[in-house]
Amino acid sequence: MKEMIYQTVCPGCNIGCGLYIRESEEGALVVDFMKSSSANLGKLCRFGMKLPHYYSKATNVVDGKEADIKTAVKAASDKLKGAKNVAMLAVGATTNEEHLAFTKIADALGTVVNTGIGAYEEIPSECHPSISQGIPLDDIEKAGRIALFIDPYVQYPLLVRRLLAAKKNGATIVSVGCRDLNLADENLSINPADYKTELGLDSNSIIIADVHPHTDPEQVKNLLNLSLMTGAKIIFMKPFVDSTGVHLFGKGVGQKGLQEIMDGINDGSIKTLVTLNSDLLELMPNTDEAAKTLEKLDNLVVITSRDSPVNKLANIVIATESLYAKAGSFMNVEGQVLNNSGESTVGIDAMSILSKNLGGEAFDFHAIHDKMMKSVVQKFTAPKYSKLECKVMETAAPAENGGNLISVYNPFMWCDQPDDNDFVIVNMKMVDKLGLQKGSMIALTSDAGSVNVRYTVRDIPDGLILTMKKLPVVTGNSTVVKAEAV
Ligand code: SF4
Known part of the structure; x- marks a missing residue:
């Protein structure tokens, strides 16, 4: 049987993981690993493994x-x-x-x-190249301290191996976000005003954040300021291959x-x-x-x-x-x-x-x-870090829309692709409050409608529900929803 083999790049995010696609004469697709790809050394995340779904x-x-x-x-x-x-x-x-x-x-x-x-429109143009192009990924493994403003497991999975390598080389990792990360030495939930004093960053540190179509520009400015004030390098991950x-x-x-x-x-x-x-x-x-x-x-x-x-x-x-x-x-x-x-x-x-x-x-x-x-x-081209050219900027507090259902944007969500991990995350307090039994579901209702979803329990702040899947009740980065057991 005749088969075409293509060397290509995963479209799930801009890490740019290399892979092979084998296409049969009938058009059936199989993903194959490309060990020579420096971005991922042949490894792929769940999205990369499911690419035949994407290539309709x-x-x-x-x-x-x-x-x-x-x-x-x-x-x-x-x-x-x-x-x-x-x-x-x-x-x-x-x-x-x-x-x-x-x-x-x-x-x-x-x-x-x-x-x-x-977000680009709100930020001085001299900062744009540094937002667009980050540090060489290898540099993550050499950092002394890393501040994470993303959830790498869910959003940019092939970063996890870089972070684990950095830890092996002696780095400490601090994560700022809704969910405690196992690989972080510290998990903090703090305001931008406290980043400089609480995160302990210096010129041997790296800030890993992301910027996407729904990013609050004030948060990008806060993070650029953090980089400028501490001397830490900064990399903004993004959701699209190019x-x-x-x-x-x-x-x-x-x-x-x-x-x-x-x-x-x-x-x-x-x-x-x-x-x-x-x-x-x-x-x-x-x-x-x-x-x-x-x-x-x-x-x-x-x-x-x-x-x-x-x-x-x-x-x-x-x-x-x-x-x-x-x-x-x-x-x-x-x-x-x-x-x-x-x-x-x-x-x-x-x-x-x-x-x-x-x-x-x-x-x-x-x-x-x-x-x-x-x-x-x-x-x-050629991986190199361009020093930030901008000056520390005035910032307003990031816009809050006060919702309790938070969208954690990830490759499956950007392409609305089916994913086995189609549950929301809640904490134990919410399980008790809603009277959730093993195997039961949560009904979420917002102005946009309602949906029943499976759930899993993690250590997250009280009252929040995290979704990694696009739900019909969602109206923005965070959405006010009523939750009930069903
Ligand atoms: S989605 Fe996964 S496999 Fe694809 S580029 Fe991003 S980390 Fe790599």
């Missing part, structure tokens, strides 16, 4: 009917020609080359590509956040939306609400390699090849350029025709790749 194939669609790609590109050209109030979104869930091709379409339309992480590449490409342009885009659609200032491998139904906390917003658009043009929920709402879907089969590259959090072995250029070629039809530049993969290498890679 998209279909070209024009106004609800299946079409071929030529027809879909032509229909998109007709819809976009002369379109006003256009917004474009690409969060970084595809190759550098496709992202650059997408910016050519934006040029032709006289607009920019937004990357969906609104998050680093797209932000370095953007150079401060197109930092509109997802919520800002949704607000623009709701107030009528955005009438046409063009997306590249970015499904707002998956990315926004509440899918139903997001669907109601997207239905207000005059035109929704989706360019994607996946069969994801937004395709059903789109006027036009331009279906590209699966991510693992694309010719192209990604840039991971430490600034390493990671190449796919795939040679397919279906997506780039479709975007070239679209760009040309809109009066812009035509291009091919090689031209785009060369440009990408010159403009970004040669400037930023």
Whole structure:
């Protein structure tokens, strides 16, 4: 039986774990380990192991009917020609080359590509490169002290082995968050005003945090300040495989956040939306609400390699090849350029025709790749830490919406993928208070609806419920819910 083997990178987060995908003649996919990948040495987390679920194939669609790609590109050209109030979104869930091709379409339309992480807009541009590209991952293993503002087990699992190696080398780890982490020497729940005095950081320390489409910019500023005041290095993890590449490409342009885009659609200032491998139904906390917003658009043009929920709402879907089969590259959090072995250029070629039809530049993969290498890679690549250029900033207290159900964003949640760990976390006090019996479930009710969920018990602050799965009751980073035993 004939089989294709692709060397590629896991799209679950921007650690950039390398792996092989074996594709049979019938299209069945198997994940295989790539021991030579320096980011993960062949290891993968649960999301990486379940990638065949993620790689569902998209279909070209024009106004609800299946079409071929030529027809879909032509229909998109007709819809976009002369379109006003256009917004474009690409969060970084595809190759550098496709992202650059997408910016050519934006040029032709006289607009920019937004990357969906609104926190960038609030932070001085001289800090952006340090937010985009972090430290070499190997440096984590050499740190004296590490302050964690993420839950690595759930959010960025392949960091765990770096942290354990750091501990073996003598590092101490302090975690600031909702859940006590086994690998931390200290678990603290403290306010930003106390970070400097309580965390014991110095120039031999590393701060590990993250920034994503729903991050509070005030918290990013607090952490940059902490780095500036203590001399500790800082690394911001991100949820998409090319998050680093797209932000370095953007150079401060197109930092509109997802919520800002949704607000623009709701107030009528955005009438046409063009997306590249970015499904707002998956990315926004509440899918139903997001669907109601997207239905207000005059035109929704989706360019994607996946069969994801937004395709059903789109006027036009331009279906590209699966991510693992694309010719192209990604840039991971430490600034390493990671190449796919795939040679397919279906997506780039479709975007070239679209760009040309809109009066812009035509291009091919090689031209785009060369440009990408010159403009970004040669400037930023090779893992190295760029010292923070910004000054200590004024900050306000992080916005609180006072909810008791907290979303812990992770690869399964960003892509709304099925996961066996589909339970919420509560503490023993809540089990007693609700009268939960072994095997019973919790009914959660919010303004958005209700759902019954399984639970597990951990040591977390009183009154909180943590979810690692996208629940239909969720309305934001935290949601007010009523909990009852069922
Ligand atoms: S989700 Fe992140 S940590 Fe897990 S395999 Fe993919 S890149 Fe690695």
